Amino acid sequence: QVQLLESGGGSVQAGGSLRLSCSVSGGTFSGYGMGWFRQSPEKKREFVAVINWSGGEKYYADSVKGRFTISRDNAKNTVSLQMNALKPEDTAVYYCAADSGNDYDYDYWGQGTQVTVSS
Secondary structure, rough: EEEEEOOEEEEEOOOOEEEEEEEEOOOOHOOOEEEEEEEEOOOOEEEEEOOOOOOEEEEEEEOOOOOOOOOEOOOOOOEEEOOOOOOOOHHHEEEEEEEOOOOOOOEOOOOOOEEEEEE
């Protein structure tokens, strides 16, 4: 059984920063690709960032490039998302997901953490 738990969400003014974390239990974390996604009431779930098993490959949505940074610590079974220069349009529930098959189909999901950015 693989379980994911997000933390670090909250409220911040535009231009501020937040750091999200996702802890993973069960499975083999060091072999998983990990991704961050987000969803707001008016938008479908969208891709934010992904990192491969080693941390050597990272990809970001165009909307967050230059502002967000994804990282992982395989010794702690943790993936993080550093979010800087936040904008109101970043407001969403952020989800962590694990790709156990390294096929970009995410097999396990956390319950999400709320991020609210005010102007």
